[in-house]
Amino acid sequence: MHLVQTAYHSRSRLGSDHRVMLQGLRDILSIARDRNGATGVTGYLLYDRDLFAQVLEGPRAAVEAVMKSIRADKRHDTVLVLGHRPVLTRDFGAWSMGGGTRSIEQQEVYLRHGFSQALDPIRLSLPKLVALAGDLARLESQRRKIMA
Numbered sequence: 001m002h003l004v005q006t007a008y009h010s011r012s013r014l015g016s017d018h019r020v021m022l023q024g025l026r027d028i029l030s031i032a033r034d035r036n037g038a039t040g041v042t043g044y045l046l047y048d049r050d051l052f053a054q055v056l057e058g059p060r061a062a063v064e065a066v067m068k069s070i071r072a073d074k075r076h077d078t079v080l081v082l083g084h085r086p087v088l089t090r091d092f093g094a095w096s097m098g099g100g101t102r103s104i105e106q107q108e109v110y111l112r113h114g115f116s117q118a119l120d121p122i123r124l125s126l127p128k129l130v131a132l133a134g135d136l137a138r139l140e141s142q143r144r145k146i147m148a
């Protein structure tokens, strides 16, 4: 099966109320996990201040269909696609949609990738986002193993 990977960033419209924002993000991740699980899409969603940055991967038609929904979603705007590429294997095969807000535990990973301040969209590219999200996903996997 031909797999593609795509990435974009966008501005959140979830608002500045922290609780409302967290609930909004939980809702997004919950819908994403259900639908992606059913259509073979995997990936990772970062949220830092008011910026979303997401990697999606899977069969081309499924990725295109979900991108169409995402583009039309009023919970964010200024969606800017960073690129698409064919891939032989998935980078986020274990994640129907991983991710969440930037946390203290993740700080070191962001620093290692050169993002000491808020995630700067100007400095994001598809490979850079895949590398950062991949390290965040690995950190999360390790943390879950320790907790189990």
Ligand SMILES: Cc1cc2nc3c(=O)[nH]c(=O)nc-3n(C[C@H](O)[C@H](O)[C@H](O)COP(=O)(O)O)c2cc1C
Residues within 6 Å of the ligand: 028, 031, 032, 033, 035, 036, 043, 045, 052, 054, 056, 066, 069, 070, 071, 072, 073, 075, 076, 097
């Ligand atoms: C930042 C952001 C990321 C999202 N990521 C996904 C995703 O990975 N998969 C998904 O099915 N929906 C995702 N959604 C939700 C979709 O925009 C949409 O609400 C949902 O897929 C239902 O599709 P429909 O509105 O076309 O019925 C995301 C929404 C936002 C705002």
